[in-house]
Every structure is written in C-alpha cells, then in structure tokens.
Amino acid sequence: MTTAESKQRDRMFLTLFLKKAPGEVTDEEVAYFRDHPDQIDEVSAPVVVHLLFLWVGALLGALFVGASKVIKFAELAFLSEGVLEFVVDIVFESGVALIGAAVTAYILGILLNHQQDNAATWRSEIRRKIDNIGN
Numbered sequence: 001m002t003t004a005e006s007k008q009r010d011r012m013f014l015t016l017f018l019k020k021a022p023g024e025v026t027d028e029e030v031a032y033f034r035d036h037p038d039q040i041d042e043v044s045a046p047v048v049v050h051l052l053f054l055w056v057g058a059l060l061g062a063l064f065v066g067a068s069k070v071i072k073f074a075e076l077a078f079l080s081e082g083v084l085e086f087v088v089d090i091v092f093e094s095g096v097a098l099i100g101a102a103v104t105a106y107i108l109g110i111l112l113n114h115q116q117d118n119a120a121t122w123r124s125e126i127r128r129k130i131d132n133i134g135n
Contacts, residue, residue, distance in 0.1 A: 008032070009039065014052075041120065050109055058102035064095025 012032050033040050068091040076084060 009036070038120075038124075041123065050105065054102045054106050054109070057098050057105075061095040061098030061100075061102065064091050064098060066095075068092035068095060 012029070016029070068088050071084070071091060072088045079087070
C-alpha cells in the first residue's frame with residue numbers, strides 16, 4: 001500500500017469512526033469501498049485510528065507529569081505543604097496513569113492487528129475454498 005493510499009484509508013476510517021449517524025452511507029464511502037471491497041470487514045474495528053488518540057493520551061500524560069514537577073518546585077506560598085503535596089501527587093499520578101493506559105492500549109492494538117490479519121487471511125481462504133467447491 002502506497003503512502004497516498006494509506007492516508008486515504010486512514011482518512012476514510014477516521015471519518016467512519018467520528019460519524020454521528022452510523023447507518024448513513026455517503027457517495028464517497030461507496031466509491032472508496034467499491035475500489036477496496038476487502039476493507040469493508042475492517043470497518044468494525046478501525047485499529048489505525050486509535051494511534052492518534054494514544055499519542056494524545058501519552059503526550060497529555062507527559063504534560064501532567066511535567067506540570068506536577070513545576071507545581072512542586074514553584075513554591076506556591078498560598079498553599080499549605082500538605083495541600084501542595086496532595087495536588088502534586090494527584091497531577092503526577094494522573095499523568096503516569098495516562099501514559100500507562102496509552103502504552104497498554106498500544107500493546108493491545110498490536111495484538112488486535114495481528115488477530116485481525118489472521119482473521120482476514122482465514123476469511124479469504126475459506127471463501128476461496130467454498131468458491132472452489134461450488135465450481
């Protein structure tokens with residue numbers, strides 16, 4: 001798959017993922033899937049799209065961790081030491097949790113991609129064998 005085809009595919013799947021009315025089919029979708037009928041089965045699980053959200057989550061987590069350090073060393077005089085420590089801990093732990101969730105989801109995405117590839121290969125093979133039996 002070329003880079004242009006990959007971008008077109010990603011754009012199509014992102015559009016489908018963000019669609020408000022799932023039963024609505026546009027002319028653009030019909031044209032795309034007429035040229036790529038093998039990808040219709042992939043619509044139920046748009047795996048590539050989640051990478052955008054994983055990166056956003058990981059970057060947001062890193063920002064939270066950085067913000068916790070800024071808060072810690074800013075010496076905010078209007079907060080007591082206990083409240084300041086509590087705020088730092090909450091912001092830091094939220095950031096670490098976001099990073100951990102993004103990494104976990106990425107690893108699960110890799111496993112799901114592998115499973116979907118195996119399932120697509122199996123579907124193709126079983127369709128081929130069924131067609132051979134009928135002929």
